[in-house]
Amino acid sequence: MAKSQSAALDRKKLMADPVMVGTIVVLITFLTLFILYPLAILLVDSFYGGEGFTIDTFQRILSMPTFVTAIGNTLKVGFLVGILSTIVGLLFAYVEVYVKMWRIVGGLFKVVSMLPVVSPPFVLSLSMIMLFGKAGIITRQWLKIYDNSVYGFWGIVIVQTLTFFPVCYMMLKGLLKNIDPSLEEAARDMGASRWKVFATVTFPLLLPGLGNAFLVTFIESIADFANPMIIGGSYDTLATTIYLQITGAYDKEGAAAMAVVLLCITLGMFIVQKYYLEAKTAATLTGKASRGRMLIADRSVTVPLTILCSLATIFVIMMYACVPIGALFPTWGYKFTPLTFKWFGQVFTRYHGLQAFRDSFVLSLIAAPITALLSMIISYLVVKRKFRSKGFIEAVSMLAMAVPGTVLGVGYIRGFSGGVFHTGFLQGLYGSAAILVIVFVVRSLPTGTRSGISALRQIDKSIEESAYDMGADSFKVFMTVTLPLIKDSFLSGLVTAFVRSITAISAIILLVTPSVYLITVQINEFAEKGAYSIACAFATILILITYGSVLLMNLFIKYFGTSRKLKPEKVKKAKTKRINIQVIKEG
Amino acid sequence: MSKEKKGVRLDHISKIYQDPKTGKDFYAVKDTSLNIEPGSFVTLLGPSGCGKTTTLRMIAGFESPDEGEIYLGDEAINALTPNKRDTAMVFQSYALLPHYNVFDNVAYGLKLRKVAKNEIQERVMRILDLVELTGMEGRMTNQLSGGQQQRVALARALVIEPSVLLFDEPLSNLDAKLRVSMRTEIRRIQQEVGITAIYVTHDQSEAMALSDNIIIMNKGVVAQMGSPQEIYYHPNSEFVADFIGEANFLKGSLEKMDGNHAILNVEGHPTRVPAREGMSAGTGYTVVLRPESAVLRDEGGLPCEVTLSCFMGSYQNYHVKVGDTLVKLTDYNPKNKRIYQVGENCSLVFDPESVHIL
Numbered sequence: 001m002a003k004s005q006s007a008a009l010d011r012k013k014l015m016a017d018p019v020m021v022g023t024i025v026v027l028i029t030f031l032t033l034f035i036l037y038p039l040a041i042l043l044v045d046s047f048y049g050g051e052g053f054t055i056d057t058f059q060r061i062l063s064m065p066t067f068v069t070a071i072g073n074t075l076k077v078g079f080l081v082g083i084l085s086t087i088v089g090l091l092f093a094y095v096e097v098y099v100k101m102w103r104i105v106g107g108l109f110k111v112v113s114m115l116p117v118v119s120p121p122f123v124l125s126l127s128m129i130m131l132f133g134k135a136g137i138i139t140r141q142w143l144k145i146y147d148n149s150v151y152g153f154w155g156i157v158i159v160q161t162l163t164f165f166p167v168c169y170m171m172l173k174g175l176l177k178n179i180d181p182s183l184e185e186a187a188r189d190m191g192a193s194r195w196k197v198f199a200t201v202t203f204p205l206l207l208p209g210l211g212n213a214f215l216v217t218f219i220e221s222i223a224d225f226a227n228p229m230i231i232g233g234s235y236d237t238l239a240t241t242i243y244l245q246i247t248g249a250y251d252k253e254g255a256a257a258m259a260v261v262l263l264c265i266t267l268g269m270f271i272v273q274k275y276y277l278e279a280k281t282a283a284t285l286t287g288k289a290s291r292g293r294m295l296i297a298d299r300s301v302t303v304p305l306t307i308l309c310s311l312a313t314i315f316v317i318m319m320y321a322c323v324p325i326g327a328l329f330p331t332w333g334y335k336f337t338p339l340t341f342k343w344f345g346q347v348f349t350r351y352h353g354l355q356a357f358r359d360s361f362v363l364s365l366i367a368a369p370i371t372a373l374l375s376m377i378i379s380y381l382v383v384k385r386k387f388r389s390k391g392f393i394e395a396v397s398m399l400a401m402a403v404p405g406t407v408l409g410v411g412y413i414r415g416f417s418g419g420v421f422h423t424g425f426l427q428g429l430y431g432s433a434a435i436l437v438i439v440f441v442v443r444s445l446p447t448g449t450r451s452g453i454s455a456l457r458q459i460d461k462s463i464e465e466s467a468y469d470m471g472a473d474s475f476k477v478f479m480t481v482t483l484p485l486i487k488d489s490f491l492s493g494l495v496t497a498f499v500r501s502i503t504a505i506s507a508i509i510l511l512v513t514p515s516v517y518l519i520t521v522q523i524n525e526f527a528e529k530g531a532y533s534i535a536c537a538f539a540t541i542l543i544l545i546t547y548g549s550v551l552l553m554n555l556f557i558k559y560f561g562t563s564r565k566l567k568p569e570k571v572k573k574a575k576t577k578r579i580n581i582q583v584i585k586e587g
Numbered sequence: 588m589s590k591e592k593k594g595v596r597l598d599h600i601s602k603i604y605q606d607p608k609t610g611k612d613f614y615a616v617k618d619t620s621l622n623i624e625p626g627s628f629v630t631l632l633g634p635s636g637c638g639k640t641t642t643l644r645m646i647a648g649f650e651s652p653d654e655g656e657i658y659l660g661d662e663a664i665n666a667l668t669p670n671k672r673d674t675a676m677v678f679q680s681y682a683l684l685p686h687y688n689v690f691d692n693v694a695y696g697l698k699l700r701k702v703a704k705n706e707i708q709e710r711v712m713r714i715l716d717l718v719e720l721t722g723m724e725g726r727m728t729n730q731l732s733g734g735q736q737q738r739v740a741l742a743r744a745l746v747i748e749p750s751v752l753l754f755d756e757p758l759s760n761l762d763a764k765l766r767v768s769m770r771t772e773i774r775r776i777q778q779e780v781g782i783t784a785i786y787v788t789h790d791q792s793e794a795m796a797l798s799d800n801i802i803i804m805n806k807g808v809v810a811q812m813g814s815p816q817e818i819y820y821h822p823n824s825e826f827v828a829d830f831i832g833e834a835n836f837l838k839g840s841l842e843k844m845d846g847n848h849a850i851l852n853v854e855g856h857p858t859r860v861p862a863r864e865g866m867s868a869g870t871g872y873t874v875v876l877r878p879e880s881a882v883l884r885d886e887g888g889l890p891c892e893v894t895l896s897c898f899m900g901s902y903q904n905y906h907v908k909v910g911d912t913l914v915k916l917t918d919y920n921p922k923n924k925r926i927y928q929v930g931e932n933c934s935l936v937f938d939p940e941s942v943h944i945l
Contacts, residue, residue, distance in 0.1 A: 003603050003612070009651035012666040466682035466740075469647060470696035470747065471670045480695075484686045 038411025089168025151233025405506025
């Protein structure tokens with residue numbers, strides 16, 4: 001049996017569609033040049049030492065005690081953060097899905113899951129230092145401890161757990177909601193206690209999902225640059241070691257080899273997570289819950305759980321609140337009154353604040369629509385079309401998810417500082433604002449693609465086929481059918497890309513030149529110097545911008561999104577149906 | 588419609604798929620040749636997985652054949668994309684564009700063809716009138732009932748005046764009553780427009796009611812093609828006989844020929860059936876007996892025993908055993924007839940002309 005004819009025909013049909021072919025070519029070029037190539041060049045650089053294959057560079061970095069310690073440190077932190085985040089996330093998710101609680105607690109949960117999204121990555125490190133550090137309000141002012149050190153292992157672990165557990169919470173919430181309550185009711189009916197039900201039914205069903213959540217946070221923790229940078233002190237992780245290797249020791253080959261090591265670790269975990277655990281999760285938790293769950297109303301359960309979770313959420317919120325408040329004190333830790341706006345003033349008058357906000361804002365604003373459109377096109381191609389290079393496009397855009405920003409940054413330095421393959425081609429890109437935009441796009445592409453794919457999977461394939469059948473070409477189908485149908489996903493992708501870009505730091509900090517000011521880089525700089533009030537002022541304004549754009553998006557979706565147009569009609573229809581039934585009854 | 592009607596010809600078409608579980612290739616459609624006359628209504632009928640939808644999707648252009656060539660009229664269309672083919676499809680899920688209202692859905696294909704605005708208006712309204720949806724043009728599609736959505740899908744396909752209309756199980760999402768009235772509607776509209784129509788279904792009564800010709804498919808190959816009467820009365824295999832209507836199979840070896848008839852030994856009893864060419868004594872043959880073409884009498888036919896007797900309103904349902912063979916019977920209009928009870932011994936009587944020998 002030969003499928004050659006159909007393959008040839010499919011190719012012919014594809015070629016008859018120049019827009020589609022053009023799009024695919026552009027996409028493949030983009031993905032190859034800006035994701036695959038920088039990673040490949042890292043490999044080449046670290047194995048190719050002038051005259052042929054060598055492992056000298058690896059031997060060299062592995063003989064550095066700092067590097068070996070950093071590997072150990074990174075894995076230790078990642079492991080513990082993974083476990084802690086999963087536990088806390090599970091607690092929150094369980095309480096939300098299973099326990100009857102006051103409305104306000106649900107609201108608090110929402111805030112907590114929202115905060116890490118809209119805030120720059122190192123905000124918690126800042127507030128941790130400001131609350132519990134040597135000059136911390138809580139440690140120094142209340143507890144009168146004068147030599148408390150938050151820097152190091154525990155500092156990173158606590159801050160990262162607080163930053164990443166909302167991710168686990170959201171993931172596990174989705175899974176718990178998919179467990180059919182009748183499974184647990186059956187176990188209860190058989191005589192199992194609530195604890196027994198959790199241990200023998202809920203937990204085993206959830207196990208692959210927990211593994212999944214653990215690995216996702218593990219990867220996030222390993223890839224995290226900003227928090228270890230600020231609160232790590234002398235406790236170096238891989239990401240910070242690589243950064244220092246470049247900016248401190250100017251050893252680009254060494255940094256490239258280190259980046260390869262870091263990439264291998266995250267990539268390995270990503271593959272396990274993506275192809276093993278995700279499939280398993282989907283297999284054990286298929287189908288939707290058939291009906292609502294009887295919430296646990298037993299006060300001996302609800303009261304302690306509610307109090308525990310509320311305290312935790314209040315703690316997290318307080319940590320975040322510390323940032324804007326900190327920016328209002330005249331001197332943090334020493335002089336608290338009168339509240340002042342002088343730091344905000346200084347942001348703009350002395351520290352290039354206006355320029356930083358303008359640059360960050362403009363660059364993110366350019367990157368966001370590109371990212372959103374690219375990710376929607378990729379998801380359309382992946383879900384709805386079949387062609388040869390589809391697997392490549394899907395794999396590379398997902399691969400970007402597993403690449404830590406620091407690795408990408410080093411890859412760009414190695415890949416573009418001397419032009420592509422050191423030939424000078426595209427050398428102008430390096431050091432320009434354009435490369436920052438590209439990094440923004442690459443860094444947000446996987447999230448956007450992911451949400452695009454899940455949105456498109458829900459749309460019946462035949463809707464697009466029907467448009468195609470009516471005479472529309474691929475471009476027309478995409479513009480008149482696909483995009484309008486996933487407008488919500490597109491809009492939220494737009495804002496997510498914007499928010500991620502404006503709060504990004506790890507790859508950017510390696511690539512930014514003195515001609516461009518970025519807010520996150522400024523915050524990092526001031527936080528490192530210990531100028532916390534200025535850092536807080538910057539961060540506060542940044543949070544306001546990001547939160548504002550999220551609010552704007554929600555408003556926009558509410559009034560212009562597809563949901564408004566389609567949903568109320570359904571409600572109306574349901575109502576008229578009910579009226580019909582009543583009429584029949586009366587008749 | 589002034590357009591010239593076109594037929595569809597499939598010339599030794601095959602489609603190979605890969606089994607997702609085993610990774611093995613198999614023929615979803617194998618070496619199928621069909622000739623569909625211009626202006627005729629043809630149904631592709633078969634159980635699920637028989638290749639009927641794949642065949643339709645190859646004609647529409649969504650799938651590419653691995654062997655053979657498809658012709659629309661005289662034109663080979665293998666390499667054409669769906670948007671370049673002069674076909675229009677009505678989908679099982681209707682596939683209406685949910686962000687457009689009825690008018691815009693129907694007008695979609697015309698707008699793509701850059702038809703002038705006032706002509707679009709006129710043609711859309713005329714088609715909506717044809718499918719009896721006048722006055723609904725401003726509704727969103729989710730405000731319509733299933734039957735109305737189906738009409739919009741049909742109107743949308745008709746309005747671009749394609750050479751061939753393709754239906755992919757269009758009625759399977761409707762309830763039974765609506766299905767019956769919609770199929771009458773589809774037949775009426777097809778006759779009125781005079782368009783070539785290819786219709787995929789697994790519902791045999793739909794196929795009967797709609798088609799000029801039925802093509803029965805099984806495991807990727809055409810089992811039989813013919814008018815509904817031909818297929819019902821003269822099935823060419825046990826599969827076809829069983830798939831269309833209900834069928835009992837009586838097996839027996841040929842005892843002797845008697846003019847136009849053959850005498851078979853069925854469960855030890857000589858039975859008269861119509862002869863066909865090339866029969867030889869001693870060979871085993873199968874006779875197709877439709878449940879309505881035999882009756883029970885006290886004597887005069889094949890001796891049998893009643894194992895089920897059940898009143899169904901318009902008919903009495905019997906199961907009888909002739910030797911080891913189970914025969915199902917429907918005796919219509921049972922009022923004032925002698926009703927045989929379970930356990931009674933009686934006789935199975937049929938007219939030799941009303942059975943078919945395979």
